[in-house]
Amino acid sequence: MIVYVNKHKNHITAISAILIALGYIASFLGNGEVKTIALITATIIASLPIAIKAYQALRMKAFSIELLVIIAVIGALFIGEYVESAVVTFLFLMGAFLEARTLAKTRSSLKELIEMAPQEATVIQEGKQVTVPIEDVVEGDRVIIRSGGKIPVDGEVVTGNATLNEAAITGESRPASKSAGEKVFSGTILDNGYIEMVAEKVGDDTTFARMIELVEEAQESKSKTEKFLDRFATVYTPAIVILSILVFAITRNLHLAITFLVVACPGALVIGAPVSTVAGIGNGAKNGVLIKGGEIIDQFSKVNTLVFDKTGTLTKGKPEVTDFRTFGNYEQRELLRLVAQGELISEHPLGQIIVKEAKTKGIALNQDHVEGEVIKGNGIRAKVENHSLVIGNRKLMQTAGITISTTASSYAVEREELGSTAIFAAIDGDLAGIISITDQIREAAPQAIAALRENGIDQIIMLTGDNKRTAKLVATQLGIDEYHAEFLPENKVEFITELKRQGRVVAMAGDGINDAPAIATADIGLAMGEGGTDVSMETADVVLMADKLLQLSHAYALAKATSRNMKQNTYFAVAIVFVLLFGVLMGSVQLASGMFIHEASVLLVIVNAMRLVSFKSKQKG
Structure with a gap:
């Protein structure tokens, strides 16, 4: 029975409408008996799905809106207000139908994704x-x-x-x-x-x-506003029942008490926040941004400090070997072969660039002949063909006791001032060469940073494991407020922890691999990772699928717009309830008109939320 009723809810709504129309026609023709039968039948039929939902909620020890409607309808039937009882149940079902149709549209981005599988x-x-x-x-x-x-x-x-x-x-x-x-x-x-x-x-x-899967989970998750409204509804519904009883006790007007009960239904209040969340997450998915739930949107909208990793985030993440100078007895090709062989154990982007350079030059590499360790944030130590290799930054050379000649040091400084990263390579205790790797700043970085500032980010910081000269060059070109160079992963975590201690709401944007600890520490973790690496998808709260910084500024603007939209819906819904209740007590709002306004308010908050589906952020030029 329950399954059948729920399956044919739309048909029940249509039948109810036909019966109400029949009742009005009978009234026009002066046949009161047919009118009464038609309206009572319409009320009973339309009440079935509403009563089922009310019963299911009661079994879960929850007081639902449907319960308020059923109590009001029984009261209306009791006092002979058949027009009101029929119209109220029909409007409630019609509102649910339109609500479902409209919500389906807000989920269209996810549906399109699934259909593309x-x-x-x-x-x-x-x-x-x-x-x-x-x-x-x-x-x-x-x-x-x-x-x-x-x-x-x-x-x-x-x-x-x-x-x-x-x-x-x-x-x-x-x-x-x-x-x-x-x-x-x-x-x-x-x-x-x-x-x-x-x-x-x-x-x-x-x-x-x-x-x-992530988008589905995100759309099902709830924001703080939604969680509060869920708790609110469990208190609000019984409170309204008690108030209705008080209204009847004071006025002895059952019709007034029933009308009070119906118009107090907080439908728009309950639906307003969830539909905004679903629409916002759907917009993000359509634009290549995965936002993992309503609570993430809430928190992201409050961010005022944005911390960037440099390599692969502010820069293109596709650096190239632009110069290679040897300082020992090794020929350049042989040195490149040994260094690339050692870098096979590293997942760092710069190490992989050296490996790629060797492969491009047709150099065969074999990982089976490599032993070593990765020194996070500094480089690697490796054993290759009975040679001891130390490959990494200047700090690693100092730790390993490798002497850097004046000529080599001057060359490294020169390359760094040009925006390159100097990778030192030592073999058997002696500096053998310096590989210059250059990574261009993303074309959209200045535009994205300007848009982020426009939308409310008041502090932008860059943390990098790179050298100070390269870091300064990038920070100056992008107008970044503050930068810190030669940072290890643990230094980034400590820095973000200190920012949070100062009361800042911090978002960390990184590549989702070596920045995973910092991303996890921040209030909001943002992963730049084309194709969505496993680490970025698991660690970050927001994943930018196309590695584009303009997606980041869009995501932040979208979070602000979604949070604002939720507040608009909540304030509007509360205002409507108060206006209707005041109207009932003043005698200017009747049962059917109150229900009509109530359902109209539900649709209005949904339509307001639907604006987020087509939301486009303003990008600064």
Whole structure:
């Protein structure tokens, strides 16, 4: 019975409307008996789904809005107000229908994401191309994608060239070129070309699947405002019942008490904050920003201090070897081979750039011949082919007792003043060379920082493990308030902890890997990571899927707008309840008109929240 009623709620609403219309027609024709039967039948039919929800809430020891409506309807039937009872139940169901339709639109971004999930994949099995369901693809499978096809799993291109639409992952509509050796992600679309790839992450482990899961979880999570309103509703509903009884006891007017009961339903108050949260998170997902829930939006909107990592955040994160000078007896190619071999144990972006440079020059590397340790924030120590290597910054050289000649020191300073990072490489206790790596500032960084300041960030700080000269150059070019160089991961954590102790609300933006401790320490962790690395998705509160700083300024503006929208809805809902209650007590608001205004207020807060779906932040030029 319950399942049937809930399944056919829309049909019940339509039947109720028809019966009410029939009642009015009978009244116009002077047939009072048919009018009464039609209106009572409409009331009973429309009351079924409302009564079921009220009963289910009572079983959970909760006093719901539906309970108020059912009490009011029983009272209206008792005093013979059949028009009011029928109209009230119909309006309540109609309001629920419109509310559901409108909420569905706010979730459209998530629905679009889910619909974009690939269902099949073409894999090579025993030398033949076979189309299989997506769930049958396993790690290591060789997958083929042609023009117009969807990338079914995460992996690496092994052959072919193509342009991909990665908007589903990054929010970036501009096509991205992909060729052998580059990563591709499930859910993206191959616009032109042909590629073969090796599956690395499949099923629920793909970036696309995890992104959908995170958005779903975020939309279900509640903000502090929503949690407060949930607690408020459990007290408010019984309080209104008691007040209605007092109204009747004082006035002896049952109709007035019932009207008081109906118009006091806090529908707009209960729905206002959740719909704002859902719409805000949906907007973020559509624009490549994952915000992990309503509480994150609340906190993010209060941030006044933004701390940036430098490499890969304010800079492009795609540095290149721009100069390589030797100071010992090693030839440049041989030195590069040994250094790159040692850097195979490191996950630091700069180390990986050296490895990439060696591979570009056709140098074969073998990780099996490497032993060593990573010294976080400084570099590595490694044993390669019976040679002891120390590779890293100036501080590591000093700790290891490596002498840096005046010539080498001057060269390093010269490169640093030009904005490069100098990587020192020592072999068997002697400085053998310096590798200069340069990373360009992101083109959108000045624009994004200006937009962040415009939206309320009053302190912007940069922390980096890089040298002071390079840090100063970047900070000066971007107009950053404060910078600190040669910071280890633990130094960043200590610095953020101190900012919080001073009463600042701090957001930390990093690459989600070596900055994970600082991201976790901040009030809000922001991860820059194209494709969403495992660490960035797990550690951060906000993930920027396209590695674009303008997404960060959009995310902050969106959080402020969403928080503001929630407050608008809450204040409006409270005002409507007070106005209606005052109107009832003054005799100017009747049962049906009160219910109509009540349902209209619910729709108004939803429409207000829906503005967030199309929200666009103002980017400063």
